Amino acid sequence: MTRPAVTPDWAFEREHWRRGYFRVAGVDEAGRGAWAGPVTVAAVILPGTALEYPFRDSKQLTAAQREDVAAEVRRVALAWAVEHAWPDEIDEKNILGATHAAALRALARLEPRPQALVTDYLKLRVDVPISAPPKADALSYSVAAASVLAKTERDRIMLELDAAHPGYGLAAHKGYGAPAHRAALDAQGVSAVHRRSFAPIRARLDPPSPLFATSPGQEETA
Template identity: 45%
Template sequence: MDLSALTVSEIKHLADQRVADGRLAGALLADARVAVRQIGGRLCRRLNEQQRENERLTGLWCHEKELYAQGFVLPAGVDEAGRGPLAGPVVAAAVILPAGVSLPGLNDSKKLSAGKREALAWQIKKMSLAWSVGLATVAEIERINIHRASLLAMWRAVNGLAPSPQFLLVDGRHAIDIDLPQRPLVGGDGLSASIAAASILAKMTRDHLMQALDRLYPPYGFAVHKGYPTPEHLQALDRFGPCALHRAGFKPVRAWLEAHGQDD
C-alpha cells in the first residue's frame, strides 16, 4: 500500500474513517514520516483493543454454546437489579437470545454508561427471541427479605417468557424455585451473553420506574440516585423521614424509624 502521495492530514483522515485493518497499520508503520508512524501506532492500538473486545464478546457465549451442544436451544439468562437500594422494588429480567446474535458492547450493565445501556436495551428487546421483566414490591421485600424477594422477581420474569426457556443461566449463587434445569453463575453478567442482556433490561426497567416514582416523591431525588444510599439520599432521609417507597428493614431507614419511635 503506497501512501507516499498522501499528506499527513489525509492519512489521519483515512485512518480515522476506515475500519482498522492490519494492512493499513503496517503501511503506516513503514512510512518514513514520524507523524505517519505515530498514526500507525494509534491504529495498532485500536486493532488490539478491537481484538480484545471481539474475544470478550466471543467468550460471553461459552455457556450458551455448551447448552446448545447439549440440545438446549432456548436457554434464558436471568438477572436482577435493586438489591442494595434503600427504596423501591427489586426488578428482574429474563432474556432468550438468538444463537450468536451480534450485540456490540454487550456487557454487565454496571460497566456501561446510561446511554449505552439505553441503546443496548432497545437492541435486546428488538433482537431477542423472548424477554420479560418481573418485580417484587417493597412490601414483599419487607415480608420475605431482599434475598427471597430477588428470587421471586426472577421467578416472575422467567414465567413471563414466551416461548418458555429450556434452561436457565442465573446470575448469583442461588437457583430459582422453578421446574427447569438451571446453572447459577457468580458474576454471570460478565460471563454469559444472556445474563448480561438480562442485567441491562433489569437495570433500565428499574431506573425508568424510579424516575417515574420520583414525581410522586420529589424531595428524595429518586430520579438521580434510584434509591441507593448516596449522601444526597441519606440527607433527604434524615430531613424528611422515610416515604412509602423506603425499605423499613434496611439499616439507615430502620435507624431513622427507631430514633423517632416508629419502629413498631
C-alpha cells in the first residue's frame, strides 16, 4: 500500500516567528549525490503568514508540476536566490563543503535579508537562528519551495550539459549513477563536467588520479 505524501506546514517557521524572526528563509539543494554537473542550492523567503501553498518536496511532483510550482514560488516569495557549486569547486572542497558554500552565496543574495533559517538537515554556520531537521523539504513550506527551485534550475542546466556533452544521457538521469551513465563512462571516458573526486569517476580516470583522497563529506557511492 502506498503511503500518502506528507503535506508541509509552518511548524518550524512558527518557532522562529514566536521569537520575533519573521523573515525565515528555507534552504534546500539538488544534485548532491550526482556524479556530474553542479550541486544547486536555493534559498526562499515566503511571506510570514500561515497561508497554504501547493509547495511540496520536489520528489513528490512531476516535472510539469515542478515547473508550475516553481513559477508560483517566484511569484509569491519575498525573496529567492539560486546558486551552484560546479565540479571543480566540489572536487576542491568536497561535496558537503561545496554545498555549504553555494548555500551561503544564495543566502547572501536575498533582499530583504533573512532573520532565521530552516534547512533540510544542512547545518550551516550562520549568524542567525537555524533549524536543520531531516526531511524538512517534505515538512516545511519554505524548504519545499526551495527544493522545487533548486530541482527545476538544476534540471535545466543538465539539459544544457547534455547538449554540450552528448552520449552520457545527462538529460535523462541528471548525472546520477544510473546503469546507462556507468556504461557511457566506460565507453566514452570522463568528461569535463564529471566530479573527479567521486569514487566512481576517480576509478575511471586514465590513469587513476591520486589527487583526490576521501575526505569528510565526500560522496563515495560506487
